[in-house]
Amino acid sequence: MSRVRPTGAWDGTRFAHEGFVYGTDHELVHRVVPFVLEGFSRDEPVLVVAGERVRSLLAAHLGPDLGRLALFAAAETWYQGGARTLQAYDRDLRGLRATTPHWRLAAEPVWLAAEDGREWSRFESVANRCYDDMPYYSLCLHDRRRLPADVLDAVARTHPLTWGEGTPVPAAEYEEPGVFLRSVQPAWAPRPAGAEVLVVTSPWSARRQTCALVPDDRRARVGDVVLATHELLLNSLTVAPYAELTTWMEGDVFVVEVSDSGPGLPDETRGYVPPDPGDGPHGMWLAWSLADDAAVRSGPDGTAIRLYFGP
Incomplete structure (x- = not known):
């Protein structure tokens, strides 16, 4: 154990993000306890958020030191959906940064084992950009015995560090957030021939039109659709004289696309990033939070964003 370097050369000034994949309780204990x-x-300050089994193992091996943890919490109670969970996490991080020079977190996102929790991989990826200047080490725990292969593949692609030879090392499979997000967003196909297309020059006048486009069986989502679309139109009309609002059904999913001929987004990850409390609401973050899924295509000739609303 004396040869182990738990955080390697990390100096506590910036974000370090490690995906630790283990297959035995022994591996887990000999990584996390040091x-x-x-x-x-x-x-x-050391924070631990993990599932019941991991907490039990750590409690047994830490003994009296368990009481020195700044947080020892059940991960099962944390997940509220991707955007809401990240917003709560972001709030806690900002609170820590206001009072603490640097800290470390060992976290087990147990919800990745569930189908509705897999979108969390996108937020793991985006964290590498939006928390780059946060002074903490995040050790993410992943049990290969309970996680499917596609989730473990995403772990390798969203964490810049992995564990090797007693120290954190660069992960060979890591991908930049923009690359990863494009690979996991809904597949981008041409608009269907029967899609409704409106040319919009005022986001306010488009609210009634958007409302009318929502199918009868989606009326329970009309508020989400109108508000999310309005936010995207506001953004588009600040960079272009008009935007196109296109809607269609894709199976049982209602799709809304807002496109413009502006200069393109400076960062395609911004819809996944919680707004800075001092800046007020961010349109893309709000739209992402209201929709069930989203996809982006952006370049120097313009931007198109699709929002997906299920039943």
Whole structure:
């Protein structure tokens, strides 16, 4: 254990993000316990958010030191959907940064094992960009015995660090957030021939038109559709004289596309990033939060964003 370097060369000034995949309880304990004890030795707050089995193992091996943890919480209670979970997480991180020079977190996102929790991989990817200047080490725990192959593949592609030879090392499979997001967003196909297309020059006048386009069996979602679409139109009309609003059904999913001929987005990840509390609401973040899914195509000739609303 003395040869283990739990955080390698991390100096506590920026975000470090490791995806630790293990297959035995022994591997888990011999990775996490030194990580926790190193934090104590550096007077860093150490937070642990994990499933019941991991918490039990750590409690048994930490003994009295368990009480020194700044947080020891059940991950099963944390997940509220991707956007809401990230917003709560973001709030906690900003609170820590206001009071703490640097800290470390060992977290087990147990919800990745469920179908409706897999979108979290997108937020893991975006964290590498939006939290780059946050001074903490995030050790993400993934049990290969309970996670499917596609989730483990996403872990490798969304974490810049992995564990090797007793120290964190660069992950060979890691992808930049923009690349990863494009690969996991809904497949981008041409608009269907029967799609409704409107040319919009005022986002306010388009609200009634958007409302009328929502199918009868989606009326329960009309508020979400109108507000999300309005936010995207506001963005488009700040960079272009008009936007196109296109809607269609894709199976049982209602699709809304807002496109413009502006200069393109500076960062395609911004819809996944919680707004800075000092800046007020961000249109793309709000739209992403209201829709069930989203996809982006952006370049120097314009931007098209699709929002997906299920039953």
